Amino acid sequence: MTSVTRRGFLGILAGAATGTAIGVPLLSGLRGSTSTGTVLRSQLPLPQPFTLPLAVPPVLAPARTDETTDYYEITQRAAAAEILPGVRTTIWGYNGTFPGPTIVSRSGRRTVVTHHNELPVPVVVHLHGGRTPPEHDGYPTDLLLPAGADAAAAAHHDHHHLGGNVAQGRRDYVYPLQQRAATLWYHDHRMDFTGASVWRGLAGFHLVRDAEEEALPLPRGDRDLPLMIADRSFAADGSLRYPSLDPTLLTTPGVSEPYGAGVLGDVILVNGVPWPVAEVSAVRYRLRLLNASNARRYRVALDPPPAGGNGLVQIGTDGGLLARPMGHDAIELAPAQRYDVVVDFGRYRVGQDVTLVNQFGDGTTAQIMRFRVARGGSDDTSVPDRLSEIAPLDRASAVVTRTMRFRHGDVNGMSGWTINDQPFSPDLINARPRLGTTEVWRLVSDFHHPIHRHLAHCQILSRGINGPGPYDHGWKDTLDLRPAEEAAIIARFDGYAGRYIFHCHNLEHEDMAMMGNFVTG
Ligand code: C2O
Ligand code: CU
Ligand code: CU
Numbered sequence: 001m002t003s004v005t006r007r008g009f010l011g012i013l014a015g016a017a018t019g020t021a022i023g024v025p026l027l028s029g030l031r032g033s034t035s036t037g038t039v040l041r042s043q044l045p046l047p048q049p050f051t052l053p054l055a056v057p058p059v060l061a062p063a064r065t066d067e068t069t070d071y072y073e074i075t076q077r078a079a080a081a082e083i084l085p086g087v088r089t090t091i092w093g094y095n096g097t098f099p100g101p102t103i104v105s106r107s108g109r110r111t112v113v114t115h116h117n118e119l120p121v122p123v124v125v126h127l128h129g130g131r132t133p134p135e136h137d138g139y140p141t142d143l144l145l146p147a148g149a150d151a152a153a154a155a156h157h158d159h160h161h162l163g164g165n166v167a168q169g170r171r172d173y174v175y176p177l178q179q180r181a182a183t184l185w186y187h188d189h190r191m192d193f194t195g196a197s198v199w200r201g202l203a204g205f206h207l208v209r210d211a212e213e214e215a216l217p218l219p220r221g222d223r224d225l226p227l228m229i230a231d232r233s234f235a236a237d238g239s240l241r242y243p244s245l246d247p248t249l250l251t252t253p254g255v256s257e258p259y260g261a262g263v264l265g266d267v268i269l270v271n272g273v274p275w276p277v278a279e280v281s282a283v284r285y286r287l288r289l290l291n292a293s294n295a296r297r298y299r300v301a302l303d304p305p306p307a308g309g310n311g312l313v314q315i316g317t318d319g320g321l322l323a324r325p326m327g328h329d330a331i332e333l334a335p336a337q338r339y340d341v342v343v344d345f346g347r348y349r350v351g352q353d354v355t356l357v358n359q360f361g362d363g364t365t366a367q368i369m370r371f372r373v374a375r376g377g378s379d380d381t382s383v384p385d386r387l388s389e390i391a392p393l394d395r396a397s398a399v400v401t402r403t404m405r406f407r408h409g410d411v412n413g414m415s416g417w418t419i420n421d422q423p424f425s426p427d428l429i430n431a432r433p434r435l436g437t438t439e440v441w442r443l444v445s446d447f448h449h450p451i452h453r454h455l456a457h458c459q460i461l462s463r464g465i466n467g468p469g470p471y472d473h474g475w476k477d478t479l480d481l482r483p484a485e486e487a488a489i490i491a492r493f494d495g496y497a498g499r500y501i502f503h504c505h506n507l508e509h510e511d512m513a514m515m516g517n518f519v520t521g
Contacts, residue, residue, distance in 0.1 A: 025376060034210075035509060036448040036483075036506060037262020037295035040243060043236040049084055049275035049371040050316035050355075056225060057271060059204060060101035067112040072103060076202065078119040079314035082273060087238040090296075092119055098272045099292075100186070100204025107210035111175040113186075115146045121249050123197070124398050126172075126189035127206055127240035128336060128452070129477050131179045134498030135165060137454055140191035140515070141426055144171045164426075165375070178495075180388075181213040182320035183226065183288040183338045191424075192253030195263065195294050195507030199232065199242045201272075203292050213321060218380045219286040221343060223334035224434055225278075228299075229333070230292040231265030241341060255508055260415065261447070262295025262508045268358070272368045277370045281377030282346045286315070291333040291340065294507040297448060297480070299359040300368060306347035313383055315485075316340030319457040319475025321388040332357055332471050334480035336505040342383050348373045390474060393459050394491045398440040403433055406481065406504060406514060407446040410420045417504065423513030424503075432515035433493035440490050445481045449509065452478040453502035455520070458491035478505055497521045 024446050056420070060499030061516030062070040077098030084091045085106055094100025104112045117123050122145050149168070188194055188202035205226045218224075235241040243259045246252040255263060267274050291298060302311040310327025318338050331339050348354055356368040409418040416423055419430065433456075440461065443451050460472040460479060464486055472482065503515035 005084060005173050033303045035264060035295055035297045037264040039256045039264045039266055039461055040233045040241055042234040042266050044234055045513050047274055049367050050277040052273050054276035054278035055271045055273050057099045057475050060103050069112055072113045074113055075116040075118055076123055081431055089238050089240060093201045098201030102205040104207045107181055108178055111163045111177055113173045114170055115144060116178045117146050117244055118168045120146060122190055124189040125173055125186055127175055127184055127186050129182060130175055131455060131495045132175055133496045134500060136174045138189040150224055177208055179209050180320035181210040183340055185206055185290055192511050193249045195511045196225040196244050196249050198507060199294060200240055212360050216384055217286045217382050224286045226288040228271050228290045230269050231296045232267050232269055233265040235279045253511055262506050264296050268365055268368050275367055275369060276370055277376035280345050280371045281375050282350055283377040283379035284342050284344045286383045287341050287343060289333060289339045291335050291337050293335050296359055298333045299330050301357050301359055303355045305329055314339055314341050316472040318477040322474040323390040324386060325383045336450055336452055336478040345373050350376055383419050393438060395461060397438045397491060398439045404441045405444045406449040411513050417509040417514035419516045426517035429519050431518040433518060434518050435497055435520050437492050438492045440488055442486060442488050443481055447483050448476050449481045450504045450505040451481050453496060454500040456476040456478035456491040456493050460491040461488040461490050463487045471476050493520050
């Protein structure tokens with residue numbers, strides 16, 4: 001088990017070169033499309049859409065709590081799931097489920113999640129959107145090795161080469177959660193193998209609540225629905241189909257060509273169910289939209305739209321509530337982004353079907369799920385005109401402007417994905433922000449790159465010569481950077497000192513080196 005050595009990582013790139021390398025013609029063909037990637041087709045019949053009921057992942061009960069802290073236990077293991085009717089699919093899941101259980105935390109209350117690894121591979125857990133001390137943030141080489149493995153040698157090896165903080169069997173992740181209410185999620189983050197591991201099911205919601213949000217008359221309880229949207233493909237034997245060069249996910253990282261630009265599935269799952277249907281009352285619902293896909297972008301809309309339009313009333317995003325609600329007819333979601341919207345099904349008549357469609361999709365990927373307005377209902381909720389306070393960060397307060405170029409490029413003589421022409425290495429530090437200071441980062445792209453930075457949530461200042469786009473408001477941790485685009489983001493770096501990463505959240509790009517380090521101090 002020496003997979004996560006620097007040499008193993010370079011091996012992937014060497015391997016890629018012997019196949020069809022990502023060539024310029026392929027990539028330029030992608031430039032006009034809505035996602036960067038290649039569709040991997042399922043090899044068995046797919047169900048009719050809107051026949052299976054929506055599932056909502058159960059909220060995990062703490063194993064114990066004390067005055068300051070809630071303690072949770074999660075075992076990562078393989079399990080049999082029935083995702084397609086009558087078909088058995090082995091997933092890798094948190095507590096054996098996909099999505100994993102939802103954790104609900106209180107802002108400012110410590111959450112400790114003890115993860116047990118019963119999978120046949122090392123894992124790393126990252127709380128996406130969490131402001132977390134570096135040793136608990138899920139640095140890609142901070143491995144949690146399988147419980148049973150004879151892994152001492154591997155641990156020693158990894159430690160020696162990458163400085164990873166390696167544990168075996170179990171690991172406590174400590175989350176202070178000194179942050180606003182928001183829709184966060186947790187997922188695997190192991191170096192070189194994140195795409196394949198998340199595809200197999202290692203993803204779940206982690207919601208943070210606070211008094212500010214609870215004081216608002218927003219929909220709650222079973223009218224607050226987390227919706228994890230993820231595309232997948234299935235092989236003829238029912239397994240999740242993914243083009244790993246090494247399906248054991250132990251030795252050679254990477255995917256076969258032509259999937260190096262991103263793996264797109266042809267089945268749209270919501271909370272692990274293909275094209276589900278949910279019966280709703282004719283009242284307001286809060287939908288927490290999460291794009292947990294490896295590479296696919298969505299443009300979600302309601303079909304039919306309600307009379308008068310603005311059917312998706314956005315109230316929040318990655319970093320929690322917006323200052324004011326924003327009405328949209330459609331919302332574009334890049335991988336890892338979250339949009340909290342309120343939909344008022346009272347604008348439809350009882351008996352009507354309302355489909356959540358994907359205007360960026362075609363064929364099977366053009367539809368996401370359906371709501372059936374099954375009954376009337378009383379509704380004492382509303383969307384207030386003021387949701388929260390968001391102080392805009394001022395460009396003039398930035399002590400430095402850094403430029404990060406995200407592009408397809410030469411990685412040690414091979415085809416890969418780079419930041420400022422360099423592939424990821426744990427000891428290559430791209431930026432050293434001083435704690436307490438504000439920085440502007442200019443992000444420049446060739447293709448679609450959903451850029452995610454750990455620790456420091458940002459505000460989007462501009463896209464090219466324009467201001468922020470319609471989906472750029474509020475606090476973000478993931479920016480939807482489109483082809484040949486330049487965006488400026490601003491953030492204050494505070495909280496914790498140490499080494500963190502930023503990376504493309506197209507997971508195939510991430511696994512193929514589009515990741516960098518920054519060190520706060
Ligand atoms: Cu959602 Cu660095 O990850
Ligand atoms: Cu993250
Ligand atoms: Cu990318």
